[in-house]
Structures are given as structure tokens and as C-alpha cells.
Amino acid sequence: MISVKNVGKSFHGRWIFRNLSLEVGRGHSVVLIGPSGGGKSTLLKIIAGLIVPDEGRVQILSKNVGMLFQKNALFDSLTVEENLLFPLKEIKKLIGTKAQEKAARFLKQVGLNGCEKQFPDEISGGMQKRLGIARALIVEPEVILYDEPTAGLDPITSKTIAELIRTLMVESQSTLLTVTNDMQRAYQIGDEIYLLAQGQMTPGGNPDQVQATKLPELRQFIYGLKSGPLTGGLV
Amino acid sequence: MTEVRMWLSIVRLFFQTIFNFFQPSAWRRAEIIHAIVQSGIKSIPIVCLSTAFAGVVVTQQIAWHMDLSLHDVSMIPGFTGQFIFRELGIAIPALLLVSKVGASITAEVGTMKVTEQIDALKLLRIDPIEYLVFPRFIAGIVSGACLTLLAVAVTLSCSALVGILGYNFGALEFLNGMKHFIGVADVVCALVKGVTFGSLIPIVSCAYGFHCKGGAQGVGTATTQAVVSATVAIIILDFLITYFFTWFL
Amino acid sequence: MIQFFQDLGATSLFFVRVVRTFFATQGNFQPILGQVAFVSLRSLSTVLFAGLFVGAILVLQLDLILAKYDAELFLGGLNTSTVIREVGPLIISFLLAGKIGAFTAAELGTMRVTEQIDAIECLGTNPIQYLVVPRLFGIMISSLILLFIGLLVSIGGAMAVAWFACGITIPEFTSSIPKFVSIGTFVAALFKALVYGTIVATVSCHRGFIATGGARGVGHAVTQASIFTNLYILFANFGLSHMLTLIDTLTEGLMGGSP
Numbered sequence: 067m068i069s070v071k072n073v074g075k076s077f078h079g080r081w082i083f084r085n086l087s088l089e090v091g092r093g094h095s096v097v098l099i100g101p102s103g104g105g106k107s108t109l110l111k112i113i114a115g116l117i118v119p120d121e122g123r124v125q126i127l128s129k130n131v132g133m134l135f136q137k138n139a140l141f142d143s144l145t146v147e148e149n150l151l152f153p154l155k156e157i158k159k160l161i162g163t164k165a166q167e168k169a170a171r172f173l174k175q176v177g178l179n180g181c182e183k184q185f186p187d188e189i190s191g192g193m194q195k196r197l198g199i200a201r202a203l204i205v206e207p208e209v210i211l212y213d214e215p216t217a218g219l220d221p222i223t224s225k226t227i228a229e230l231i232r233t234l235m236v237e238s239q240s241t242l243l244t245v246t247n248d249m250q251r252a253y254q255i256g257d258e259i260y261l262l263a264q265g266q267m268t269p270g271g272n273p274d275q276v277q278a279t280k281l282p283e284l285r286q287f288i289y290g291l292k293s294g295p296l297t298g299g300l301v
Numbered sequence: 302m303t304e305v306r307m308w309l310s311i312v313r314l315f316f317q318t319i320f321n322f323f324q325p326s327a328w329r330r331a332e333i334i335h336a337i338v339q340s341g342i343k344s345i346p347i348v349c350l351s352t353a354f355a356g357v358v359v360t361q362q363i364a365w366h367m368d369l370s371l372h373d374v375s376m377i378p379g380f381t382g383q384f385i386f387r388e389l390g391i392a393i394p395a396l397l398l399v400s401k402v403g404a405s406i407t408a409e410v411g412t413m414k415v416t417e418q419i420d421a422l423k424l425l426r427i428d429p430i431e432y433l434v435f436p437r438f439i440a441g442i443v444s445g446a447c448l449t450l451l452a453v454a455v456t457l458s459c460s461a462l463v464g465i466l467g468y469n470f471g472a473l474e475f476l477n478g479m480k481h482f483i484g485v486a487d488v489v490c491a492l493v494k495g496v497t498f499g500s501l502i503p504i505v506s507c508a509y510g511f512h513c514k515g516g517a518q519g520v521g522t523a524t525t526q527a528v529v530s531a532t533v534a535i536i537i538l539d540f541l542i543t544y545f546f547t548w549f550l
Numbered sequence: 551m552i553q554f555f556q557d558l559g560a561t562s563l564f565f566v567r568v569v570r571t572f573f574a575t576q577g578n579f580q581p582i583l584g585q586v587a588f589v590s591l592r593s594l595s596t597v598l599f600a601g602l603f604v605g606a607i608l609v610l611q612l613d614l615i616l617a618k619y620d621a622e623l624f625l626g627g628l629n630t631s632t633v634i635r636e637v638g639p640l641i642i643s644f645l646l647a648g649k650i651g652a653f654t655a656a657e658l659g660t661m662r663v664t665e666q667i668d669a670i671e672c673l674g675t676n677p678i679q680y681l682v683v684p685r686l687f688g689i690m691i692s693s694l695i696l697l698f699i700g701l702l703v704s705i706g707g708a709m710a711v712a713w714f715a716c717g718i719t720i721p722e723f724t725s726s727i728p729k730f731v732s733i734g735t736f737v738a739a740l741f742k743a744l745v746y747g748t749i750v751a752t753v754s755c756h757r758g759f760i761a762t763g764g765a766r767g768v769g770h771a772v773t774q775a776s777i778f779t780n781l782y783i784l785f786a787n788f789g790l791s792h793m794l795t796l797i798d799t800l801t802e803g804l805m806g807g808s809p
Contacts, residue, residue, distance in 0.1 A: 347777065347781060350781070350784075351780070351781060351784040354784050354785065354787065354788040355784060355787075357788065358636070358787060358788055358791045359636070361791065361792075361795065362632070362635065362636055362791065362795075365795060366628060366631060366632075366730065369729070369730060370621070370624050370627070370628065370729065370730070371619075371621065376619065379615075379618075380615055383614075383615050384611065384615065387611055387614070388607065388608075388611050393784075396644055396780070397777075397780055399648070400647065400648060400773075400776035400777055400779075400780050401773070401776070401777045404652065404769075404772055404773040404776050404777075405769070405773040407769070408766070408768075408769025408770065408772060408773050409769065411765070411769060412765045412766045412769055415765050416765065482615075482618070516660075516664075516765055517659070517660045517663050517664060517764055517765040517767070517768040518656070518660040518664075518768075519765075520656075520765045520766075520768050520769045520772075521652075521653075521655070521656020521657065521659060521660050521768045521769070521771075521772055522653075522656060524652060524656060524769055524772040524773070525648070525649070525652040525653045525656055525772065528648040528649075528652050528776060529596055529645075529648045529649045529652075532596075532600070532644070532645060532648050533596060533599055533600060536599075536600050536603045536604060536607070537599075537603055539603075539607055540603045540606050540607045540610075543607055543610050543611065544610060544715070547610060547614060547715075
């Protein structure tokens with residue numbers, strides 16, 4: 067479904083990564099972990115088509131891509147409900163009561179019914195995340211990209227959000243690519259886990275395999291060890 | 302160097318915006334009306350208030366100078382009328398709009414940029430230039446023209462009021478004195494300036510908003526730079542347009 | 551309307567608070583001087599550029615009008631007088647508001663929303679004394695320096711344009727200046743610039759200092775600072791012009807006056 071071939075990106079003459087390749091099959095969920103500053107979000111934005119790579123090719127077998135942004139990127143001049151109505155109008159050309167019914171259904175699904183008329187900065191961080199997820203999903207994308215879906219949330223909220231992501235994925239039979247540093251959520255969301263560190267992509271296999279891994283860089287990252295192959299690039 | 306690059310991207314943004322004229326999808330009625338309310342209608346009070354004060358001050362200044370140099374105040378209507386129509390009634394509202402409308406556009410677009418809202422728009426397959434810049438550009442043209450005329454009218458009336466109350470002119474006498482010195486070219490010049498400044502402000506402000514980087518500080522810096530650049534650009538364009546019109550006036 | 555007076559009152563109280571802090575802490579001049587240098591250098595290019603063009607615009611406009619009365623003889627005097635009395639102080643303070651006022655509001659606003667001001671308070675330092683006093687007095691003093699430079703440039707620019715575009719030589723230009731301008735005029739302009747500089751400094755420091763809520767809050771603070779600065783300046787201009795013309799007339803009467 068998503069195919070990344072030999073992609074490279076540089077900023078100010080410094081390569082963040084080169085020759086990265088990644089395949090995500092239809093209906094699969096891949097989680098990307100790795101130290102911050104390692105280019106995970108950049109890769110995600112390249113896949114979303116928001117950043118043009120300096121080399122390599124990205125192919126997505128669907129035009130309908132949804133994305134949850136790190137800072138949610140909710141439209142702060144629109145109410146909670148309007149944040150859902152807007153993509154419906156723009157992409158699905160759906161307006162009026164039909165659109166409102168659909169928005170209400172999604173709000174209920176993410177547990178935000180009752181907040182329709184509030185503005186994004188009037189609801190809590192966890193609620194903003196859930197609204198961001200609802201906005202990404204309301205256009206029924208076949209591919210969904212999650213950029214740090216649980217960053218800055220408490221463990222209970224994170225767990226609920228990860229469960230929500232997984233449930234919605236099964237319901238809509240979509241393909242998922244998630245970037246996170248929270249190992250518990252990575253195990254919860256991912257079918258396969260990849261480590262992106264020092265410009266290298268290391269496949270870690272499924273969550274059970276990752277937990278029992280012998281790969282030194284993966285072990286170092288998961289257990290937060292100070293000594294190991296990962297040095298520079300850790301910010 | 303960075304400033305040169307910034308001006309180049311402003312010029313590019315201008316042409317990209319112009320290009321939207323021919324795209325039917327760009328004419329989003331709700332957004333354009335919203336932009337006109339934000340940049341035009343909400344600026345009416347501040348423009349009226351400030352130009353009224355400016356009109357009073359400048360009339361008294363001119364009268365004082367004329368008294369000193371010509372020992373004659375009979376020329377006040379023509380002199381103030383011309384000065385207001387050509388410069389004062391246009392430059393003051395333009396500079397005010399930079400700080401009111403320009404600053405808030407940069408702050409708004411810059412905030413959207415640093416909170417990834419612009420990326421979210423792109424992902425919804427919405428062109429940010431079409432959605433954010435074009436409506437503000439149209440609103441800038443409309444309100445630039447209207448506010449300039451309004452400002453000129455307010456300034457002239459206040460000036461006339463000073464003339465009538467302070468220097469014993471008759472109302473008709475004052476108006477006739479003004480009419481004698483103001484021609485069609487003056488009105489055209491005022492409108493050209495109003496439209497130029499009105500369309501320049503949103504383009505410059507949006508360009509700085511789009512180039513905004515890094516959180517709250519980035520938004521603040523971009524807003525500052527946008528205000529300064531737009532002010533300087535207006536002053537220079539004012540000079541060029543004035544110089545151009547000296548051949549017709 | 552009530553909101554307007556509330557804002558004005560809050561800003562005035564803030565000014566009083568800063569001045570009191572300055573005197574209570576016996577004033578430390580080192581940071582103020584640093585700020586003066588920073589503000590003046592930062593605004594210099596804009597002031598030079600704008601001053602030149604404003605002088606040029608004004609001389610073109612005046613010449614157009616004066617030519618109709620055959621009074622081009624007065625061009626130099628009228629231009630210089632208008633620049634010193636009205637246009638100079640006003641434009642310099644508008645530029646100062648845009649360049650330094652907005653910058654200061656953004657700077658203090660960012661420090662407020664990223665909790666840096668709270669951090670300073672936690673260290674037992676008074677943030678008003680540490681952050682606001684140098685900026686406020688720095689901007690006030692710089693406005694005088696910048697006005698002086700701006701006036702010189704803009705009169706110079708006017709002379710150049712008068713020579714090239716209106717055919718008035720420099721001696722012709724300068725000969726009519728004394729008729730309209732005296733040292734008193736210049737002092738009055740400096741006084742005006744000081745008042746406007748105080749407005750720019752107080753409003754922008756105040757708006758930045760009370761900013762709330764992330765990037766949007768900083769943007770809002772900057773926008774509010776520039777609107778209110780310009781509005782207050784225009785009000786002050788109204789009051790000051792009246793007052794100064796009166797003083798001008800009175801002193802001229804006392805000194806016997808120029809013709």
C-alpha cells in the first residue's frame with residue numbers, strides 16, 4: 067500500500083537520511099520508533115506529500131490519505147464540530163444534515179459528543195488528540211499516518227487513544243503508519259515495528275520479536291541503555 | 302541577503318495569488334466576505350477616528366504656516382484639500398492598516414504554519430494560497446479602495462469644520478475653494494494608491510506568515526518583520542506613484 | 551468604549567509601576583545603555599530609508615501645490631517646518647512602533663508564554679526591573695536619537711529631490727528655512743518624539759508582559775501593541791500640536807519674534 071524506495075532528505079546540506087526504503091502492506095499497521103531528531107516525522111511528512119524528498123520515490127496506492135499531526139493542527143478558528151464538517155465539505159463534498167449526522171457519529175465514536183460548539187483551545191489535550199483522530203478519519207482514508215499520537219498524554223489517556231486507533235483501524239480496514247517513542251503503545255498499535263536511527267532503518271519484526279530481540283541497537287533503544295551502537299543523532 | 306530572498310518570495314506569492322483570479326474554485330464567497338469584514342469593516346472605527354484627528358491637526362498647521370508666510374489664510378481650503386486628497390488622507394490609513402490588518406494576518410497565518418494547520422490544509426488537498434491568501438487579497442483591494450475614500454472624506458470634513466469654526470469660512474465657500482483645486486486625476490491617484498496599498502498588505506503579511514518558523518517566538522518575529530517591510534514598501538511605492546502622477550497633476 | 555479606557559488605564563498604571571521600580575532600585579544604567587545601542591542600531595536602516603523617502607514625497611507634494619500659487623520660494627521653509635513639526639516625529643514613532651515596539655511585545659510575550667518570566671521571578675529577581683526597565687527607557691532615549699537622524703536625512707532627501715525634480719537650488723531651499731523654523735521648533739519636535747517614544751515603549755512592554763496562550767497569544771499581543779500604539783500616538787499628536795503651537799506663539803511674542 068505504501069512503498070518508499072531509496073528516499074533521502076537533507077536540510078542545509080546535511081543528510082538526515084539516505085537510501086531509506088519501507089513497505090507497508092494493505093491492512094497492515096507499521097510503527098516507526100527511533101530517537102528524536104532522527105527524521106521520523108520528516109519521513110512521515112514525505113509520505114504524506116507535504117515535503118518533497120531530495121532523492122528516491124514514494125508511492126501510495128490510494129489518493130485518500132489521513133494524517134494526525136504531532137500538534138494536532140486543529141483549525142483554531144473553527145469549533146469542534148466545524149473541524150469535522152470542513153474536511154467533509156472539501157473532500158467528500160458533503161454538506162447539510164448528512165454531514166452533521168456523520169460528524170456527530172464520529173464525535174460519539176471518539177467520545178467527544180457534547181463538545182460540538184466548543185473551540186479546540188477550550189478542550190483538554192487528550193480531547194484535542196481525539197478530535198485530531200476524528201478529523202483524520204472522517205474522510206474515510208485508506209491510509210492513515212499518525213505522528214506521535216500519544217506524546218504528552220498521561221498513561222491512561224495514551225492507552226485509551228492507542229486502543230481507539232486500533233479499533234478504528236480494524237473497523238475501517240485501513241493501512242496504518244505510526245511514529246511514536248512510547249514502546250508500550252508501539253506494541254499495542256503495531257503489527258510490525260521498525261527502528262529509524264542514524265539514518266538507518268532496522269526492521270524489528272512483530273511486537274513479540276521486538277521484545278525478545280538480540281539486535282544491539284534495538285535493545286539499546288528499547289531499554290534506554292547508555293552504551294551501544296547508537297551515539298550521535300541522539301538529541 | 303535573506304531580505305532579498307524574502308522580497309523575491311513576496312513577488313512570487315503575488316503572482317501565484319493573481320493566478321487564482323482565473324480559478325473558479327478560488328472564489329470562496331464565505332471566506333472573502335469574512336476577510337472583508339475582518340480587514341475592512343472592523344477597521345472603519347480606527348480609520349475614522351485617527352484621520353479625523355489628523356485632519357484637524359494638519360489644517361491648523363497649514364493655516365499657521367500660511368499666516369506666517371503669506372499673511373493670508375484665504376488659500377486654506379484649496380491647500381488642505383489638495384494635501385489631504387493626495388497624501389495625508391491616504392498615507393495615514395495605509396500605515397494604520399499595516400499595523401492593524403497586516404500584523405493580525407501575519408500572526409494568524411504564522412500561527413497556522415507553526416501549529417501545522419497549513420500542512421493539514423494541504424493534506425485536505427486545499428491550496429493554502431487559494432484558501433488563505435486570495436480571499437484576503439480580494440478583501441485588501443476592496444477595503445483599500447473603500448477605506449481610502451472614507452478616510453479622505455472624513456479628513457476633508459474635519460478640515461472643513463476647522464476652517465468654518467476656526468477661520469470664519471462659510472461652509473459653501475470652503476467647499477468651493479476645495480473643489481477648485483481637486484480634479485479627476487486626484488481621485489484616480491487616491492484610488493490607485495488605496496488599491497495598491499490595500500493589496501500589498503495581505504501579500505506581504507501572508508508571505509511572512511508562511512515563512513514563519515519555530516513556535517511563539519517565530520510568530521512574534523515574523524509579525525514584526527512583516528509590519529516593518531510593509532511600512533517601508535508603502536512609503537517607497539507612495540513616492541513612486543506620487544512621482545508618476547506629477548506628470549498628470 | 552469602556553474597554554478602551556480600561557486598556558488605557560492599565561497601560562498607564564503599568565508605566566507608573568515601571569518608573570517606580572526604576573527609582574526604587576536606584577536605577578542601573580548599564581542595561582539601559584545597552585538597550586539604547588541595540589534599538590538605535592537595529593532601526594537605523596529603516597529610519598534612514600523611510601526618512602529619505604518621506605522627505606522626498608513631501609517635497610513633491612508641496613511643490614505641486616505651491617507651483618499653483620507661484621510660491622515656490624517658500625518650498626524649503628515649508629518643507630523643513632512640516633518635517634520637523636509634524637511628519638518627522640510622527641513617522642519616526644510609527645516606524646519605531648513597527649520595528650521595535652512589535653519586536654519588544656513579541657520578545658516579552660514569548661518570554662511570558664514560555665514561562666521564562668515566571669522562571670526569572672522564581673530566581674528572586676524582579677522581572678520588571680530586569681526586563682522592562684531597560685527596554686522602556688532604552689526605547690525612550692533611542693527615539694530622540696533616531697528622530698535627530700531621521701530629520702537630517704529627510705531634509706537632505708527633500709533638498710536633493712527639490713533640486714533634481716523641482717529645479718530649486720540648495721541655497722534657494724535653505725534661504726526660506728529661518729522664516730519658519732527656530733531652535734524652539736526643534737526642541738518641540740524632540741519633546742514630541744520623547745512622548746511618542748514613551749507611548750511605544752509602554753504599550754509594547756505592557757502588551758508583551760501580559761500575553762497569554764501560546765503562539766496565538768504572542769501574535770495577538772504584537773497586533774494589539776501596534777494598533778494601540780498608533781492610536782495613542784495620533785491622540786497625543788492632536789494634544790501636543792495644539793500645546794506646542796501655543797507655546798511657539800507665546801515665546802515668539804515674548805522674544806519679539808522673527809518677521
